[in-house]
Amino acid sequence: MLNSMISxxxxxxxxxxxxxPLWECPHFLFVVMGFIIIVAILGTNLTARYYxxxxxxxxxxxxxxGILLAISxxxxxxFERVAQASxxxxxxxxxISHQLRxxxxxxxxxxxxxxxxxxxxxxxxxxxxxxxxxxxxxxxLVNDLLTVNRIENNRLTLTPTSFSIIDLVKxxxxxxxxxxxxxxxxxxxxxxxxxPLVYADENYTRWAVENLLSNAxxxxxxxxxxxxxxxxxAQQARIEITNHGLSVTPADTAHIFxxxxxxESAQRARTDGSGLGxxxxxxxxxxxxxxxxxxxxxxxxxxxxxxxxxxxxxxxSPANT
Amino acid sequence: xxxxxxxxxxxxxxxRAVGDLLKSAGYxxxxxxxxxxxxxxxxxxxxxxxxxxxxxPQKDGFxxxxxxxxxxxxxxxxxxxxxxxxxxxxxxxALSLGAHTYLVKLHYSLDEVLEKIKKTxxx
Numbered sequence: 342m343l344n345s346m347i348s349x350x351x352x353x354x355x356x357x358x359x360x361x362p363l364w365e366c367p368h369f370l371f372v373v374m375g376f377i378i379i380v381a382i383l384g385t386n387l388t389a390r391y392y393x394x395x396x397x398x399x400x401x402x403x404x405x406x407g408i409l410l411a412i413s414x415x416x417x418x419x420f421e422r423v424a425q426a427s428x429x430x431x432x433x434x435x436x437i438s439h440q441l442r443x444x445x446x447x448x449x450x451x452x453x454x455x456x457x458x459x460x461x462x463x464x465x466x467x468x469x470x471x472x473x474x475x476x477x478x479x480x481x482l483v484n485d486l487l488t489v490n491r492i493e494n495n496r497l498t499l500t501p502t503s504f505s506i507i508d509l510v511k512x513x514x515x516x517x518x519x520x521x522x523x524x525x526x527x528x529x530x531x532x533x534x535x536x537p538l539v540y541a542d543e544n545y546t547r548w549a550v551e552n553l554l555s556n557a558x559x560x561x562x563x564x565x566x567x568x569x570x571x572x573x574x575a576q577q578a579r580i581e582i583t584n585h586g587l588s589v590t591p592a593d594t595a596h597i598f599x600x601x602x603x604x605e606s607a608q609r610a611r612t613d614g615s616g617l618g619x620x621x622x623x624x625x626x627x628x629x630x631x632x633x634x635x636x637x638x639x640x641x642x643x644x645x646x647x648x649x650x651x652x653x654x655x656x657x658s659p660a661n662t
Numbered sequence: 663x664x665x666x667x668x669x670x671x672x673x674x675x676x677x678r679a680v681g682d683l684l685k686s687a688g689y690x691x692x693x694x695x696x697x698x699x700x701x702x703x704x705x706x707x708x709x710x711x712x713x714x715x716x717x718x719p720q721k722d723g724f725x726x727x728x729x730x731x732x733x734x735x736x737x738x739x740x741x742x743x744x745x746x747x748x749x750x751x752x753x754x755x756a757l758s759l760g761a762h763t764y765l766v767k768l769h770y771s772l773d774e775v776l777e778k779i780k781k782t783x784x785x
Contacts, residue, residue, distance in 0.1 A: 442746035446767035450679045453772045480768050498750040
């Protein structure tokens with residue numbers, strides 16, 4: 342707490358962090374402006390003792406106002422440059438991501454055609470599957486960057502519909518079965534009765550659940566079981582994914598949903614995360630009117646949960662009927 | 663007789679992959695690498711379905727779609743947009759111009775694309 346307050350007051354460190362010159366840095370210019378205001382007040386006070394002439398007082402006020410206006414102009418310019426840099430970066434990410442999508446989708450579909458061929462030998466197939474895996478990973482990263490860009494520019498478009506959360510979770514578990522098997526992890530689904538349909542963006546919800554489950558597999562101890570459970574709450578349906586493996590440390594708790602953040606233990610265990618998954622999951626779940634969180638204890642048991650609003654009509658998931 | 667599908671796409675490698683897939687599924691495939699060729703072939707060959715990329719040389723996908731909708735021969739031909747653009751403006755514009763379905767390439771496997779094509783053609 343104290344450290345964070347001290348770092349807030351360290352103007353030079355904050356400007357260094359923004360990688361801009363001191364005289365273009367809003368934090369520094371703000372301090373300079375405060376200093377000038379104090380000096381101007383003291384100066385006016387002091388001058389007023391010796392010169393009672395109203396013209397001189399007026400001149401002093403005009404001079405001080407002029408200096409403050411000049412500094413305000415520099416500060417506004419600095420903010421504009423920061424905003425323009427942010428806009429340019431956002432456009433750059435958007436253009437590059439779209440340009441990367443074309444070759445990635447082309448590679449993906451050509452590999453699919455090759456892998457359909459039953460006559461290719463096992464070794465070649467294994468190499469092609471490896472290329473496919475890396476290509477899919479890169480595609481996911483590019484998609485995640487685009488989604489983060491949209492979230493930051495308030496351009497994330499959600500299309501909420503009523504859908505069965507049970508069907509969605511079952512599909513995500515099935516899609517991750519190979520990954521779980523390869524990691525020697527079992528995934529069990531606890532199906533409850535009377536689960537209502539939820540009202541949210543189905544694609545992004547699938548993305549969020551997929552992310553929580555693949556994280557659970559990635560950070561589980563081998564030969565353990567992940568429990569996926571869905572329960573009904575007053576206004577929501579709640580999905581819980583519980584695993585046994587790496588705990589979330591108290592130091593990481595406050596940062597885990599932040600962009601690009603990866604916990605220290607997570608970084609040691611796996612080098613391949615981007616730190617975007619939980620940030621996107623939180624953004625899309627909250628934009629759908631839901632909530633997301635986790636509980637982690639010292640034994641390594643961690644539950645990530647997300648709750649989504651129920652569909653307005655009293656409909657039940659097909660699995661209940 | 664096999665149903666005809668026109669694929670308008672400027673990526674030749676992707677043309678080949680999707681063309682092979684469609685042929686193996688029993689469709690007759692015509693290919694266009696530019697917007698102009700796409701408009702011309704859609705008018706002369708009267709395909710049963712059109713797969714359309716949006717970023718194309720000469721005429722972009724929106725212009726192609728507008729031209730096709732203005733031609734009585736292709737006015738009602740189902741069009742599936744296959745693109746990597748995903749902005750809400752592009753999706754809304756393509757659908758308002760009469761695209762039947764809008765698919766983002768990177769989100770779909772070839773099998774899923776084939777499924778959408780079959781569904782659209784009622785196969």
